[in-house]
Amino acid sequence: MKIKNPVLPGFNADPSIIRVDDTYYIANSTFEWFPGVRLHESKDLVHWNELPSPLADVDMLDMKGNPASGGIWAPDLSYADGKFWLIFTDVKVTEGPFKDMHNYVTTAKDIHGPWTKPVLLNGVGFDESLFHDDDGRKYIVQQTWDHREYKHPFDGITLTEIDPNTLEVMPETARTIYDGTDVKLVEGPHLYKINGEYYLFAAQGGTVWTHQEVVARSKTLDAHSFTTEPGDPFITNFDTPDSYIQKQGHGALVSTPGGEWYYASLSARPWHHETESATDPRGWSPLGRETSIQKVEWDDEGWPRIVGGHGGETFVDAPKDAILTEAPKDHSFHDDFTGKLDTTNWNTLRIPFTDHMGSTGDGSLKLIGHDSLSSTFDVSMIAMRWQAFNFDASVKVKFNPFSYQQMAGLTNFYNDKHYSWIFITWNEEKGHVIEVAQNDNNNYTSFLKDDAIQIPEGTESVWFRTKVRKQFYTYEYSFDGQEWHEVPVKLDAKILSDEYVLSTYGGFFTGAFVGLAAVDYSGYNSTAEFNNFDYTELPDPDEPKE
Structure with missing residues (x-):
C-alpha cells in the first residue's frame, strides 16, 4: 500500500499523531469551529475514519465571541497510565501584542469518551504538548509568548513540570530548553525519549511558505541543553516550490509496531491563476492546511531524516505491518x-x-x-x-x-x-x-x-x-x-x-x-x-x- 498525501484533506491542521497497540490516532486543530478538536483513527496510515469530538458542548469548551482563527490551536494527544491525554489551547486574542489564551488538559480511558472536564493549566504560550517521562514525571512543553515590543514574541520552548496526580502546574520548575534557530517563530513542540536521549521536534518560520520543522536533542532536560540537528531542516518546502505538497512543518512523530517511523505534519496544496507566478506568490490554498504523512529513517549519527529528502513525497510507502482499514473513498x-x-x-x-x-x-x-x-x-x-x-x-x-x-x-x-x-x-x-x-x-x-x-x-x-x-x-x-x-x-x-x-x-x-x-x-x-x-x-x- 501507498500513503497518498494529504491523508486528511481540507482544514486538518497541526496534527498530533500517536499509536496505541495497532491503532493510530490523529488530533487536529479546529480553531473557532465547533465541536472542538478533530480526531481520526487508522490501522494502516492510509485510510482514516473520523471519531467523535472530545469537546462537544459548552461545559467542555466555551468559544462565544472568540475571534476568527482563535479558539482551538494545536491540540496534543498522548497515551499513558492506561488513558488518553488531550491538551488544547483556547486562544481568546489573536491580533496585536498579546495572545491571551487558556491551556487545558482532559483525559479519557476510551478515545470515544467520556472525557473529563478540562483542567486549566496556564496561559504561558500556545501549542502545548504533554511529555510523559519514563521516570513517571510529566511535563508541559510549549511555545512561550512575549508581548514586549522590544523582544521577539516567540520566546523559545518552555518545559514545566506538572503533578501527575493533581495536574497542578509547578511554575517554579519552568525553564527554556530550546531557543530555536535564526529562522525564528519556534512553536509546535513535541518531546520524545528515544534510545535514552530526548528529541525535541519544533516548527519554525510560521505556517506560510517558509514553514519548517527542526529537530534538537539532549541527554538532559536542563535549560538550553538542546542541540539542533545539523544540515538542512528536518522537513520544509521552502526550497521545493514545484512540489505538490507545500508548507510542511508542524507535526508529530510515531513508530509502528514493527519499528518503522513516520511523521505527520500540516501541509497545503496551493494553486495559482494563469496570470500569476507559480513561485511568488506561490499560490492560494482554499482547502486550508491539511495533514500529510512522511516516512522517517535515522542516519548514522542518530538524527531523523525524511525519506526522499526534506521536501517530502506525495506517495509514501505504508508500514510493512499495516492492517487494511475500511474507509469511505471520498468525502461526498x-x-x-x-x-x-x-x-x-x-x-x-x-x-x-x-x-x-x-x-x-x-x-x-x-x-x-x-x-x-x-x-x-x-x-x-x-x-x-x-x-x-x-x-x-x-x-x-x-x-x-x-x-x-x-x-x-x-x-x-x-x-x-x-x-x-x-x-x-x-x-x-x-x-x-x-x-x-x-x-x-x-x-x-x-x-x-x-x-x-x-x-x-x-x-x-x-x-x-x-x-x-x-x-x-x-x-x-x-x-x-x-x-x-x-x-x-x-x-x-x-x-x-x-x-x-x-x-x-x-x-x-x-x-x-x-x-x-x-x-x-x-x-x-x-x-x-x-x-x-x-x-x-x-x-x-x-x-x-x-
Missing part, C-alpha cells in the same frame, strides 16, 4: 436531516447546535435567524469543510422573509470577513427575491441589486447549488429542483484562502467551508427550512498520479 455526503445533527460532518461557529439555533428531524433542518454572518457571537449556520478542489453542493430552502434584514441560503465561508452566499431575502420592489453577495475583507457587495431574481408568486421552495471548480466557483438556483439557472457571477476562490486573508490581517489558519445559514438581524427570529443537502466530490484532473 448526503443529509436528509431525519435525525440528530451529524457533527462529524457538520460544524458550527463558536457555539454548539442547540434549540436556540434550530432543530433537525422529520426530513428537515430548521435554522432560526440571528446575527449576520459577520458576527462572532450568535450565528445560525452549519457548515462542512471543502475537502476537494472540485465539488457540487446543493440544498432545498423554504423561507418567508418580510424584511431585507432577513436572509437564508447556501454559503461558501472562510470567516466573518470573507464569505459569499446565495440567499432568499425581501426587497421593497419585488418582494421575495434571490440575491448573491460577497464579503471581501468586510467590503460587502450585492451582485444583483435591482436585478435581484424575483421568486414567482406561490413558489414554496427554492433550490440552491454551488459549483466549485478549483480557482473559481459559481451559484445556481432552481424553482423545481430540475431546471437550474446559473447566476452570472464568477467568484474567485482565492478570497477563501489562508494566503489571501493573511495579506490583509493576521487570522489565516482555517480553510473554506460550504454551509447553510439563516440571518435575521432585525431580531424577529424568522426561521428557514432546509431539505436534502448534497455534497458531491468530483475528480481533479491535475492531481498527481503514482
Whole structure:
C-alpha cells in the first residue's frame, strides 16, 4: 500500500499523531469551529475514519465571541497510565501584542469518551504538548509568548513540570530548553525519549511558505541543553516550490509496531491563476492546511531524516505491518436531516447546535435567524469543510422573509470577513427575491441589486447549488429542483484562502467551508427550512498520479 498525501484533506491542521497497540490516532486543530478538536483513527496510515469530538458542548469548551482563527490551536494527544491525554489551547486574542489564551488538559480511558472536564493549566504560550517521562514525571512543553515590543514574541520552548496526580502546574520548575534557530517563530513542540536521549521536534518560520520543522536533542532536560540537528531542516518546502505538497512543518512523530517511523505534519496544496507566478506568490490554498504523512529513517549519527529528502513525497510507502482499514473513498455526503445533527460532518461557529439555533428531524433542518454572518457571537449556520478542489453542493430552502434584514441560503465561508452566499431575502420592489453577495475583507457587495431574481408568486421552495471548480466557483438556483439557472457571477476562490486573508490581517489558519445559514438581524427570529443537502466530490484532473 501507498500513503497518498494529504491523508486528511481540507482544514486538518497541526496534527498530533500517536499509536496505541495497532491503532493510530490523529488530533487536529479546529480553531473557532465547533465541536472542538478533530480526531481520526487508522490501522494502516492510509485510510482514516473520523471519531467523535472530545469537546462537544459548552461545559467542555466555551468559544462565544472568540475571534476568527482563535479558539482551538494545536491540540496534543498522548497515551499513558492506561488513558488518553488531550491538551488544547483556547486562544481568546489573536491580533496585536498579546495572545491571551487558556491551556487545558482532559483525559479519557476510551478515545470515544467520556472525557473529563478540562483542567486549566496556564496561559504561558500556545501549542502545548504533554511529555510523559519514563521516570513517571510529566511535563508541559510549549511555545512561550512575549508581548514586549522590544523582544521577539516567540520566546523559545518552555518545559514545566506538572503533578501527575493533581495536574497542578509547578511554575517554579519552568525553564527554556530550546531557543530555536535564526529562522525564528519556534512553536509546535513535541518531546520524545528515544534510545535514552530526548528529541525535541519544533516548527519554525510560521505556517506560510517558509514553514519548517527542526529537530534538537539532549541527554538532559536542563535549560538550553538542546542541540539542533545539523544540515538542512528536518522537513520544509521552502526550497521545493514545484512540489505538490507545500508548507510542511508542524507535526508529530510515531513508530509502528514493527519499528518503522513516520511523521505527520500540516501541509497545503496551493494553486495559482494563469496570470500569476507559480513561485511568488506561490499560490492560494482554499482547502486550508491539511495533514500529510512522511516516512522517517535515522542516519548514522542518530538524527531523523525524511525519506526522499526534506521536501517530502506525495506517495509514501505504508508500514510493512499495516492492517487494511475500511474507509469511505471520498468525502461526498448526503443529509436528509431525519435525525440528530451529524457533527462529524457538520460544524458550527463558536457555539454548539442547540434549540436556540434550530432543530433537525422529520426530513428537515430548521435554522432560526440571528446575527449576520459577520458576527462572532450568535450565528445560525452549519457548515462542512471543502475537502476537494472540485465539488457540487446543493440544498432545498423554504423561507418567508418580510424584511431585507432577513436572509437564508447556501454559503461558501472562510470567516466573518470573507464569505459569499446565495440567499432568499425581501426587497421593497419585488418582494421575495434571490440575491448573491460577497464579503471581501468586510467590503460587502450585492451582485444583483435591482436585478435581484424575483421568486414567482406561490413558489414554496427554492433550490440552491454551488459549483466549485478549483480557482473559481459559481451559484445556481432552481424553482423545481430540475431546471437550474446559473447566476452570472464568477467568484474567485482565492478570497477563501489562508494566503489571501493573511495579506490583509493576521487570522489565516482555517480553510473554506460550504454551509447553510439563516440571518435575521432585525431580531424577529424568522426561521428557514432546509431539505436534502448534497455534497458531491468530483475528480481533479491535475492531481498527481503514482
